[in-house]
Amino acid sequence: MKIYSTSFLLLFLLSFSTLTSQNTDNLKAINLDLWQNFTKAFEELDYNLFASLHSNNMIRVSGDAKTIKNKTKYIDGYKNHWKSKNIHQTI
Numbered sequence: 001m002k003i004y005s006t007s008f009l010l011l012f013l014l015s016f017s018t019l020t021s022q023n024t025d026n027l028k029a030i031n032l033d034l035w036q037n038f039t040k041a042f043e044e045l046d047y048n049l050f051a052s053l054h055s056n057n058m059i060r061v062s063g064d065a066k067t068i069k070n071k072t073k074y075i076d077g078y079k080n081h082w083k084s085k086n087i088h089q090t091i
Contacts, residue, residue, distance in 0.1 A: 039091045045082035051075045 020038075034053060041050035051071070060074040069077070081087075 003013040032038055042091050045087070045089075047075055047082055050078055 037049055038053055040046065041053070054071055054075070056071055058071045058074070060069045060071075063067075
């Protein structure tokens, strides 16, 4: 009986995960809404577009630099860096 119960539970969980997984339309929408704009912001040095992609309550933790920044400080870093329109960067 225990094997049947375990088998049924496993089958149920596998079926449920298939029903709730993302379809390709969702992934395409994420690419359009987020990644295209993320890439565009970097290529055009557009800190306003870059800021619009981040939540207002975001926290950026950088292990190498040993810093913790809120959204304003994080975006201000890009704003200052991107003031010089002579830099060229791509993603």
